[in-house]
Amino acid sequence: xxxxxxxxxxxxxxxxxxxxxxxxxxxxxxxxxxxxxxxxxxxxxxxxxxxxxxxxxxxxxxxxxxxxxxxxxxxxxxxxxxxxxxxxxxxxxxxxxxxxxxxxxxxxxxxxxxxxxxxxxxxxxxxxxxxxxxxxxxxxxxxxxxxxxxxxxxxxxxxxxxxxxxxxxxxxxxxxxxxxxxxxxxxxxxxxxxxxxxxxxxxxxxxxxxxxxxxxxxxxxxxxxxxxxxxxxxxxxxxxxxxxxxxxxxxxxxxxxxxx
Amino acid sequence: xxxxxxxxxxxxxxxxxxxxxxxxxxxxxxxxxxxxxxxxxxxxxxxxxxxxxxxxxxxxxxxxxxxxxxxxxxxxxxxxxxxxxxxxxxxxxxxxxxxxxxxxxxxxxxxxxxxxxxxxxxxxxxxxxxxxxxxxxxxxxxxxxxxxxxxxxxxxxxxxxxxxxxxxxxxxxxxxxxxxxxxxxxxxxxxxxxxxxxxxxxxxxxxxxxxxxxxxxxxxxxxxxxxxxxxxxxxxxxxxxxxxxxxxxxxxxxxxxxxxxxxxxxxxxxxxxxxx
Ligand SMILES: Nc1ncnc2c1ncn2[C@@H]1O[C@H](COP(=O)(O)OP(=O)(O)O)[C@@H](O)[C@H]1O
Ligand SMILES: [Mg+2]
Numbered sequence: 113x114x115x116x117x118x119x120x121x122x123x124x125x126x127x128x129x130x131x132x133x134x135x136x137x138x139x140x141x142x143x144x145x146x147x148x149x150x151x152x153x154x155x156x157x158x159x160x161x162x163x164x165x166x167x168x169x170x171x172x173x174x175x176x177x178x179x180x181x182x183x184x185x186x187x188x189x190x191x192x193x194x195x196x197x198x199x200x201x202x203x204x205x206x207x208x209x210x211x212x213x214x215x216x217x218x219x220x221x222x223x224x225x226x227x228x229x230x231x232x233x234x235x236x237x238x239x240x241x242x243x244x245x246x247x248x249x250x251x252x253x254x255x256x257x258x259x260x261x262x263x264x265x266x267x268x269x270x271x272x273x274x275x276x277x278x279x280x281x282x283x284x285x286x287x288x289x290x291x292x293x294x295x296x297x298x299x300x301x302x303x304x305x306x307x308x309x310x311x312x313x314x315x316x317x318x319x320x321x322x323x324x325x326x327x328x329x330x331x332x333x334x335x336x337x338x339x340x341x342x343x344x345x346x347x348x349x350x351x352x353x354x355x356x357x358x359x360x361x362x363x364x365x366x367x368x369x370x371x372x
Numbered sequence: 373x374x375x376x377x378x379x380x381x382x383x384x385x386x387x388x389x390x391x392x393x394x395x396x397x398x399x400x401x402x403x404x405x406x407x408x409x410x411x412x413x414x415x416x417x418x419x420x421x422x423x424x425x426x427x428x429x430x431x432x433x434x435x436x437x438x439x440x441x442x443x444x445x446x447x448x449x450x451x452x453x454x455x456x457x458x459x460x461x462x463x464x465x466x467x468x469x470x471x472x473x474x475x476x477x478x479x480x481x482x483x484x485x486x487x488x489x490x491x492x493x494x495x496x497x498x499x500x501x502x503x504x505x506x507x508x509x510x511x512x513x514x515x516x517x518x519x520x521x522x523x524x525x526x527x528x529x530x531x532x533x534x535x536x537x538x539x540x541x542x543x544x545x546x547x548x549x550x551x552x553x554x555x556x557x558x559x560x561x562x563x564x565x566x567x568x569x570x571x572x573x574x575x576x577x578x579x580x581x582x583x584x585x586x587x588x589x590x591x592x593x594x595x596x597x598x599x600x601x602x603x604x605x606x607x608x609x610x611x612x613x614x615x616x617x618x619x620x621x622x623x624x625x626x627x628x629x630x631x632x633x634x635x636x637x638x639x640x641x642x643x644x645x646x647x648x
Contacts, residue, residue, distance in 0.1 A: 166538050193542055199535040202639045203557045212553070216543040244639050264543075 114177040115139040116268055116300050117163060117189070122172035124158050124326075132158040134325035135172075140302060142178065142267075145294055147311035147318045148304045149357065151365055155326020156304040160270050163302065164193050192261030194271040198253035200245040200260075206232070207241040210260045217264070224263075231259040234293060251282035255289075262293065269294075272304045287314055288341070295338060308361060312353045313340060320357070322364035330360040424608040432608040433615065440597060440609075444616050447578055447593035450506075451624070454513030455574040459567070461514070462521030470529040470555060471547065487519035491577055495584035509581040516577030517570040524566030528559025561640050564632040571624040579617060 117140050124133040133155040140146050148156045162169050179189045200209045207228060214224040232238055235255040245253055254274060261269060271290075275283040291314060294301050305311050311318050312334060320330035336349055344350050377385075406426045412418070413425035420428055433440065465483070469476035495512045502508035532554050540550045582595030594613045601609035636643035 161538075164538075164542055166541060191542065193539065195535045195539075197535065199533060199539060201536065201554070201557065203560070204639075212539075213543045215553070216540065216545045216549055246639055 113141060116142050116176070116178055118175040118177060119159075119163070120173050120175070122159075122162065122174065123170045124155070124162060124167075125170045131325040133162075134327055136327060138319060138328060140268075140300060142300055143298060144317055145291075145301045145303065145315045147315040148302065148321060149306065149308065149311045149318050149361060150321030150326075151323070151361075152306060154321045154323035154364075156306075156321060157272050158326065159321075160193075160272050160302065160304055164191055164270055189268060190264065190266040192264065192266035192269045194254075194257050194261050194269070194274045196273045196276055198245070198250075198257040200253060200256055202245050204244075205241065206237065206243050206245070206248075206256050209245065209256055210263050212260060213264045227263060227265075228259075231262045234262065234296070235259045235289065249282075250278055251286060254278065254286060258290070258293070262297070265297075267300060269299050269301045271301065273306065274303075275310070276306070283310070290314065291338065291340060308354055308357050312350060312357055313345060318357055320360045320364050329364045332357055332360060421605050421607050424611060428608050429611045429615070433612040436609055436612060440594070440613060440616060443592055443594045443597045443613070444620065447575075447582065447595070447617070448620060450509055450513055450578040450582070450593060451575045451620070454510055454517050454577060455571060457510065457514050458517035458521055458570055458574065462518050462566070462570075463525055463563070465522055466525035466529055466559075467551065469526050470551070476526070483519060483522055486515050491516050491580050492584065495581050499585055505585055509578065509585060512581030512584070513574050513577035516580070517574035520566040520569040520573065521563065522566075524562045524569075525559055528562025529555045531562065532558040561632075561636055561642065564628070564635060568625065568628040568632065571628050572621055575617070575621050575624060 119136055119138045122133060122136040123131070125131050136155075136159065138159070148159060150156055158167075161167050163174060176189050201212070204212075210228045210231060211221065211224050214227065215221075228241070229238070232241065235258050237252065237255050237259065240248070240252070240256075245256065248256065257274070275286050278286065287310065290301070290303075293299065303311070303314060305314075316334050316336075316338075318330075318332045318334060319328055320332065321327065322329045332353075334353055336344060336347075336353070410425040410427055413423060418425075424432075465479070469480070491512055494515070498511050499505065499508045502511060529551075536554055536558075537550070540554055545553075578593065579595045582593040583599065586596070586599060594617050597613040598610050601607070601613065633643050
């Protein structure tokens with residue numbers, strides 16, 4: 113099957129000379145829940161941003177074999193992006209924050225209404241349409257951010273350490289909710305994290321990265337059935353996978369830097 | 373024996389007391405000072421052309437109201453027009469700066485030069501070169517008021533959250549959409565901060581320009597009343613005009629403080645009601 117997105121031989125060199133990513137190959141299949149796992153600074157965010165078309169790439173190609181194309185032949189991937197911070201507009205209500213991507217695409221407020229009601233219900237925020245971000249907890253803000261990413265009905269959802277700043281209990285809850293959304297909408301998810309446990313719980317595939325420069329050092333399939341729940345979290349299978357992935361991550365961290 | 377006060381009740385009670393004190397304390401100090409002033413003037417028999425007492429100044433204000441009031445209106449009209457032009461000019465220029473680094477690089481130094489040159493020194497020249505005195509006065513007041521709006525709005529337009537800028541880019545937002553839905557709202561608190569300063573500066577600019585213009589010009593403002601009263605050694609009237617200028621400044625500041633609060637109270641930290 114053709115992948116949703118395919119990175120081949122991708123390099124990213126920032127203008128200050130930092131090589132953030134070198135020779136990266138990664139093909140993500142439709143319906144996969146892929147975690148990018150690696151230590152801080154190994155280029156995970158850079159990879160995600162390049163996939164989203166933010167900041168450009170220095171060498172290599174990013175292909176969208178399944179995407180429709182616009183008049184000029186540019187691929188039109190349907191993307192949603194969730195940042196580490198909720199990144200909401202503080203002056204706008206929850207409704208207007210979620211409406212933003214649709215408004216930018218020229219959808220009228222009235223047409224957007226049912227869609228927004230739907231995504232807010234899906235993230236458990238029905239009834240908060242008129243609230244301002246300031247009045248919400250950290251977890252609720254993150255839910256708004258996820259609802260906004262879902263508003264355009266993307267097929268690929270990119271998430272950059274979305275729950276790293278949340279408390280453990282909220283994070284576990286949101287992990288389950290993301291899995292629900294992924295299953296219900298038949299999404300493809302690329303999820304950046306530095307937590308072994310989170311990546312094993314969520315993903316059916318973990319891509320381990322190392323630096324410098326940022327590169328893929330392991331690609332591990334997690335063959336555990338969905339839906340996953342607390343029983344999975346305490347199972348021997350989960351523990352085995354955590355051990356395997358931890359070992360891969362430890363290898364990655366002790367890997368010698370690549371010569372220039 | 374009364375029940376022990378709960379900490380939150382105690383805090384609430386203190387808050388209430390402070391709310392009252394905020395008004396009572398300055399008023400009390402003002403009253404004491406005025407009283408002492410009047411007392412000294414009377415006890416030492418100081419003549420009004422040296423130092424008039426508050427009572428005499430108040431009487432002058434009432435008696436001369438027919439000539440002071442039109443001057444107050446003139447000065448306020450000048451202040452408001454200068455501020456209006458400063459708002460339009462400052463915001464438009466700030467938006468241009470935000471759209472094009474090239475424009476910002478070429479024009480910003482001149483905005484700074486306008487700002488740092490003392491208006492008292494430039495006003496006489498402007499009065500010479502601009503034929504219409506009322507326009508010359510407007511230009512002077514505008515120069516003083518315009519910079520805080522320009523610099524604050526420019527800062528605000530560039531202070532939009534970097535990730536939000538990325539998000540707009542991701543969804544293919546046009547420049548206009550990014551300006552309308554992201555940069556302008558993000559700049560709002562900065563703009564309003566600039567506006568509060570500019571309001572006071574517009575008044576200062578107006579008064580300075582009127583001083584520089586002296587008796588010239590058909591419409592004479594409060595500064596002219598002060599000059600005129602000075603020539604005639606009518607000190608109570610100088611004080612009366614001065615008080616009107618101060619009051620105008622206070623009202624302008626209070627007005628924009630209220631506007632800021634109303635515009636930002638729903639979302640901005642500076643205007644939120646704190647409950648903890
Ligand atoms: N805008 C930038 N300019 C220069 N260097 C950058 C920039 N963004 C990231 N980097 C560098 O690229 C490397 C990878 O960063 P990043 O992708 O943010 O890592 P991660 O998300 O895995 O923590 C780091 O060394 C970082 O310092
Ligand atoms: Mg990162």
